[in-house]
Amino acid sequence: MNPQQTDSTNLIPEGFRRNGQNHLVPEAQIKAIDKLRDDVVMSIVTKARHVQQSMAMFKASAMNDITDFVDLSAEEYDINWGGTKGNITLISFDGRYKLIRAMGEHRIFDERIQAAKTKIDQCIARWSEGSSEQIKALVDHAFRVNKQGRIDVNQVLSLRQLDIDEPEWRDAMDAIADSIQITGTSTYLRLYERQESGNYQQIPLDISKL
Known part of the structure; x- marks a missing residue:
């Protein structure tokens, strides 16, 4: 068995686990229920990391697609404005889906x-x-x-x-x-689906809303 690794600089020798006080503890001294709890947590966290990475890749891909389309649409009027700026709303041909790219500023007071x-x-x-x-x-x-x-x-x-x-x-x-200072910006992607009532309901990408 290879040593466990929590990060690139923190190797855990075989047969040990690191506790909350950063101490190496022999597995023989750890209760079975504590091992099982650790295994459950680490398994879920590992899966969550993969989901997080997939969502990041999805967002980057979607943002690039929107940017490319906005630039392509602007070319019809001989305008090159760079599609990364401003809020954009795109609606499918049948009106069922709506995408919103929103730009938000991070503001603080001095x-x-x-x-x-x-x-x-x-x-x-x-x-x-x-x-x-x-x-x-x-x-x-x-x-x-x-x-x-x-x-x-x-x-x-x-x-x-x-x-x-x-x-x-x-x-x-x-x-x-x-006194307002702009410290940065964030880009948000929101997806909506039209309901039978005609109202648009957001497609949840927040895990707590699924």
């Missing part, structure tokens, strides 16, 4: 968001009680941090929809806009 929050707090402090208390609750909710410890960009941007004609408030809204 340090200027704190200046914006301070200006907003100053506005609320100067206003009379009543409606300002409701606005303060909206602001506190918008500036909550998410599980990653970051302020949700969309939540904060929702404050810009408030119809408040106050110079300092408008300055705060400008500071919010200026």
Whole structure:
């Protein structure tokens, strides 16, 4: 039997398994149920890795097909715009299937968001009680941090929809806009099938929705 291998630099000698504390434990000292549990987990993870790789290959192939088609379609009008940019919707001839390629930006706030929050707090402090208390609750909710410890960009941007004609408030809204930084983009592929009702239902590729 060849030594087990968890990665390219971490070989496990024959007859041993590595535990959660990174210690090598002789298999003779491991309970049968613990071995079986480990085997079940590793078997499922191995299969999941293959599925993950297949899905990645599918996405890359589908994105290339969409890009090639968009470029080909643009050639009819003597335009070469590069099919990798922008959101695209493609529908089958019979209307049964719809594909959407969507481009999403990763946005975060830089340090200027704190200046914006301070200006907003100053506005609320100067206003009379009543409606300002409701606005303060909206602001506190918008500036909550998410599980990653970051302020949700969309939540904060929702404050810009408030119809408040106050110079300092408008300055705060400008500071919010200026503090947004684009850190990258992601490309999403969504597939839909038309139901008897006429509505399109997404074809789930998320394992939890299957």
